[in-house]
Amino acid sequence: MVEIYQVIESNALAEKLADMVIAALIDEATLTPKPGLVDMRSRGAHYDMSWSLMCDSALALRPTFYAMADAGMQRYPQRQLREIIGALGRAGEVRMMEVSNGVNTHRGAIWALGLLVTAAAQNLSALSVNAITECAARLAQIDDQFAPKFTGNKGEQACFRYQVGGARAQAQTGFPFVVDHALPTLHRSRKQGDKETCAQLNALLSIMAVLDDTCILSRGGTSALTSVQIGARKVLELGGVTTAPGKAALHNLEADMLRRHVSPGGSADMLAAALFVDNLTKQPKWLSSKFVDSDNQIQTIGW
Numbered sequence: 595m596v597e598i599y600q601v602i603e604s605n606a607l608a609e610k611l612a613d614m615v616i617a618a619l620i621d622e623a624t625l626t627p628k629p630g631l632v633d634m635r636s637r638g639a640h641y642d643m644s645w646s647l648m649c650d651s652a653l654a655l656r657p658t659f660y661a662m663a664d665a666g667m668q669r670y671p672q673r674q675l676r677e678i679i680g681a682l683g684r685a686g687e688v689r690m691m692e693v694s695n696g697v698n699t700h701r702g703a704i705w706a707l708g709l710l711v712t713a714a715a716q717n718l719s720a721l722s723v724n725a726i727t728e729c730a731a732r733l734a735q736i737d738d739q740f741a742p743k744f745t746g747n748k749g750e751q752a753c754f755r756y757q758v759g760g761a762r763a764q765a766q767t768g769f770p771f772v773v774d775h776a777l778p779t780l781h782r783s784r785k786q787g788d789k790e791t792c793a794q795l796n797a798l799l800s801i802m803a804v805l806d807d808t809c810i811l812s813r814g815g816t817s818a819l820t821s822v823q824i825g826a827r828k829v830l831e832l833g834g835v836t837t838a839p840g841k842a843a844l845h846n847l848e849a850d851m852l853r854r855h856v857s858p859g860g861s862a863d864m865l866a867a868a869l870f871v872d873n874l875t876k877q878p879k880w881l882s883s884k885f886v887d888s889d890n891q892i893q894t895i896g897w
């Protein structure tokens with residue numbers, strides 16, 4: 595019997611992975627409403643961002659994520675791979691700043707989704723949530739000798755001042771709030787029949803309820819972070835955004851955040867990461883095939 599299968603070039607797989615990252619970033623930006631964040635209806639607590647800017651920034655980052663996925667598919671030693679994607683990430687940040695006119699639209703997203711897309715590309719035959727996040731964590735733990743020791747960025751300053759782990763620790767510990775909070779909430783909410791928008795919003799709130807978001811800390815300090823975490827938890831305890839009490843609590847949470855002028859930018863990045871991992875682990879048809887690896891060997895992607 596002749597086996598019929600589609601052979602995909604590895605660069606086509608990297609293209610697909612990059613497309614999935616961009617789709618996750620655009621889905622996150624488009625999710626409406628989101629408290630404090632840019633969405634289709636408002637700029638939230640950001641004077642310098644808009645929905646179209648977020649989309650332009652995401653699209654401009656496609657070559658960055660493609661190059662990271664491509665690097666992940668080559669058989670580089672892990673330290674070399676870490677340094678390659680570190681350089682790509684820094685170049686991506688420069689590109690982001692050019693497109694956004696100096697606004698930090700996606701720095702945290704480049705970091706988190708860059709590590710995740712590289713990890714996914716390294717393990718195309720084992721695309722599970724744990725395999726991807728654990729591989730991304732191992733990459734994040736490797737010291738990149740070419741990275742500046744201090745960035746001077748607001749996130750870094752907040753980490754020192756408030757003694758929290760921020761974006762780096764999230765990645766180095768395997769994105770626990772994506773794995774243990776966002777994805778289970780997303781799945782539970784879908785299972786109980788919520789619309790996709792509500793399921794994603796509940797997932798965002800489940801992250802906001804626990805994350806040490808340095809965007810909130812640097813603008814509003816610990817009192818703002820505690821208030822946001824309590825507010826997000828309250829919406830979920832009241833049954834989430836589909837119930838009348840949950841909706842009312844969400845409204846109060848948003849008003850409180852706008853009054854404090856704080857935004858959960860880190861939580862938004864973690865939601866995009868969750869949407870990317872969720873899509874990737876749904877066994878998409880384009881991956882259930884074979885591909886040519888960097889040694890010109892045909893590899894089967896299987897589940």
Ligand SMILES: CC(C)(COP(=O)(O)OP(=O)(O)OC[C@H]1O[C@@H](n2cnc3c(N)ncnc32)[C@H](O[C@H]2O[C@H](COP(=O)(O)OP(=O)(O)OP(=O)(O)O)[C@@H](O)[C@H]2O)[C@@H]1O)[C@@H](O)C(=O)NCCC(=O)NCCS
Binds near residue numbers: 680683704708746764
């Ligand atoms: C490791 C880096 C991410 C650098 O991080 P650093 O600690 O130096 O700080 P930031 O530059 O501030 O970047 C951290 C970004 O991560 C997001 N974030 C915040 N808290 C968390 C968290 N607990 N877990 C995960 N992610 C988190 C956050 O990004 C979002 O916020 C941005 C908008 O914030 P906003 O306050 O509006 O904007 P600012 O301009 O900063 O302030 P204002 O003036 O407006 O008040 C938005 O972009 C979201 O994305 C933080 O911004 C990483 O950059 C790094 O090391 N890169 C080097 C390259 C590399 O090695 N790459 C590896 C492979 S990809």
Ligand SMILES: Nc1ncnc2[nH]cnc12
Binds near residue numbers: 623859
């Ligand atoms: N929707 C959004 N609004 C503001 N900052 C963000 N960072 C990532 N996504 C964001």
